[in-house]
Amino acid sequence: MSLASENAALASPLRAEIAYAEPSMAGASDYVALLKPRVMSLVVFTALAGLVVAPGHFHPVLAFFSLVCIAVGAGAAGALNMWYDADIDAVMSRTADRPIPRGRIAPGEAAGFGMTLAGFSIAIMALLVSWLAAALLAFTIFFYVVVYTLWLKRRTPQNIVIGGAAGAFPPMIGWAAATGGITLEPCLLFLIIFFWTPPHFWALSLLRVDDYARARVPMLPVVAGLKETRRQILLYSAVLVPVGVAPWLLGYAGAVYGATALVAGLAMVAFAWRVRVAQSGARAERAAKRLFAFSILYLFILFAVLLIDSGLGGLLGGLFGRAAA
Amino acid sequence: MDDKPDRIVLTEAQKRSRRSRSIAIALVLGALVILFYIVTLVKGPGMLNRPL
Numbered sequence: 002m003s004l005a006s007e008n009a010a011l012a013s014p015l016r017a018e019i020a021y022a023e024p025s026m027a028g029a030s031d032y033v034a035l036l037k038p039r040v041m042s043l044v045v046f047t048a049l050a051g052l053v054v055a056p057g058h059f060h061p062v063l064a065f066f067s068l069v070c071i072a073v074g075a076g077a078a079g080a081l082n083m084w085y086d087a088d089i090d091a092v093m094s095r096t097a098d099r100p101i102p103r104g105r106i107a108p109g110e111a112a113g114f115g116m117t118l119a120g121f122s123i124a125i126m127a128l129l130v131s132w133l134a135a136a137l138l139a140f141t142i143f144f145y146v147v148v149y150t151l152w153l154k155r156r157t158p159q160n161i162v163i164g165g166a167a168g169a170f171p172p173m174i175g176w177a178a179a180t181g182g183i184t185l186e187p188c189l190l191f192l193i194i195f196f197w198t199p200p201h202f203w204a205l206s207l208l209r210v211d212d213y214a215r216a217r218v219p220m221l222p223v224v225a226g227l228k229e230t231r232r233q234i235l236l237y238s239a240v241l242v243p244v245g246v247a248p249w250l251l252g253y254a255g256a257v258y259g260a261t262a263l264v265a266g267l268a269m270v271a272f273a274w275r276v277r278v279a280q281s282g283a284r285a286e287r288a289a290k291r292l293f294a295f296s297i298l299y300l301f302i303l304f305a306v307l308l309i310d311s312g313l314g315g316l317l318g319g320l321f322g323r324a325a326a
Numbered sequence: 327m328d329d330k331p332d333r334i335v336l337t338e339a340q341k342r343s344r345r346s347r348s349i350a351i352a353l354v355l356g357a358l359v360i361l362f363y364i365v366t367l368v369k370g371p372g373m374l375n376r377p378l
Binding site: 024025026027028029030032060062063066069129 | 334336339340342343344346347349350361364365368369
């Protein structure tokens with residue numbers, strides 16, 4: 002076979018593929034959607050808490066750069082998750098509108114986009130901020146994509162319990178970026194998000210049982226039933242109360258944070274209790290919706306008070322003090 | 327025989343999508359240039375001095 006004919010044989014399927022390939026209709030907003038911007042905003046907020054609460058001075062520009070890297074890394078993990086889970090997303094009403102199931106972005110494009118962003122965010126974090134923060138960011142992306150998405154999500158009802166660790170790492174990354182190390186305090190912030198994740202996600206899954214069952218995702222309500230899910234929601238919410246208060250108990254945060262964490266934690270238990278007792282019908286649905294909404298508010302309040310209580314005051318003082326000097 | 331190569335002719339909607347992607351890429355690249363410049367100023371000569 003001559004080289005020319007070999008090339009022709011190789012080229013024909015490729016030409017056919019090119020001829021049938023539709024030019025992309027994806028706009029910038031589709032790529033933004035791949036980054037899961039709502040999840041990203043929570044990641045950035047909790048990472049900011051880790052950055053600001055960390056002791057010592059960290060230059061605001063480097064802090065901003067660190068947050069950008071964390072945000073992009075989280076977005077990359079989201080894009081890779083959407084690439085692998087496109088089949089699940091297509092059959093679930095909550096996710097059917099995402100760019101890949103809608104046909105706006107090809108799966109391979111999403112994978113390439115996610116890998117590129119992951120590589121850049123980790124490399125920039127390593128080169129400009131800190132090796133440890135970059136390593137933690139890389140591990141977080143790996144954990145979310147490989148451990149949660151590829152391994153656990155389709156295999157066990159404990160998927161979001163173990164996989165939830167990925168969402169709990171950002172305050173540790175923020176702390177590591179600011180200090181170059183890790184102590185007990187960022188680990189407590191990790192634990193707060195870790196124990197917060199199951200009641201948060203299971204409240205949502207109670208509202209989407211049919212969706213998860215249709216997609217064959219073994220979420221707890223699908224596998225163990227609604228009653229067991231409600232019991233575990235209550236248990237995790239109860240554990241969350243002392244974990245939420247722990248930064249104050251161990252002297253890392255002030256009394257304002259302690260009181261807020263206690264009240265918010267008890268409110269979380271109260272919402273979880275309502276989910277537990279409202280067994281069926283519109284009342285049960287309303288209770289799950291309220292718990293889901295309050296869980297987001299809970300995390301926001303805790304980290305906002307932590308920021309104000311133990312970090313933001315010092316940071317602003319430092320900035321204004323420096324400006325005055 | 328038509329010896330013109332096969333070409334894809336973009337529709338107006340596809341052109342708009344491509345333009346939106348191109349602008350987004352340009353903005354991201356511009357932002358990166360500015361960020362790297364600022365970080366270089368902030369870190370100064372110790373830019374790549376990061377102890378393991």
